[in-house]
Amino acid sequence: MGRLSKHCNLCVFVIVVFVVVVVVMVVIVVVVAVVVVDIVVVVVVAVLVVIAVVVVVVVVVVVVVVFVVVVFVVVVFVVAVVVVVVVVVVVVVFLLMLLLLFLLFFWLFLLLLLSLLLLFSLLLVLSLLLLLWLLLLLLLL
Structure with missing residues (x-):
């Protein structure tokens, strides 16, 4: 009976050691799994934060570029319209000044022609008067 008791004690010891080893392995696996899951969650959250930051930066850059382009186009359009x-x-x-200048010179030209015409007519009248005076002098002599 003593031997059987020793054998049963050994079996119980082996079973207890096996259970302890299994429990320790399960605890290690659970701890490793929790650490790995935490690392994966941290990595996933970090990746999601990076993606969110990139999306926000891209949206802000696109909005700023569109705003700058629209402002540039509006400014160019306004400047073009003003020009x-x-x-x-x-x-x-300039055309009105040319027209006024033309009219001024036209009227000056007409006045010049009129003054020349008056001058020639005056000379004609004076020459006729001189001719009449000479004729009268000839008749009197």
């Missing part, structure tokens, strides 16, 4: 209006006003004023 066109200024050019049209300058051309119209």
Whole structure:
């Protein structure tokens, strides 16, 4: 009976050691699994945060670029309209000045012609008067 008792004690010891080893292995596996899951969760959260930051930066850059392009296009359009209006006003004023200058010179030319005509008519009248005076002098002699 003593031998059987020793054998049973050995079996119980082996079973207890086996159970302890299994429990320790399960605890190690659970701890490793929790650590791995924590690492995976941290990595996934970090990746999601990086993706969110990249998306926000891209959206902000796109909005800023679109805003700058729209402002640039509006400014260029406004500047182009102002330049066109200024050019049209300058051309119209220049043409009006040319027209006024032409009219002024036209009227001056007409006045010059009229004065020349008056001068020639005055000379004609004076020459006729001189001719009449000479004729009268000839008749009196």
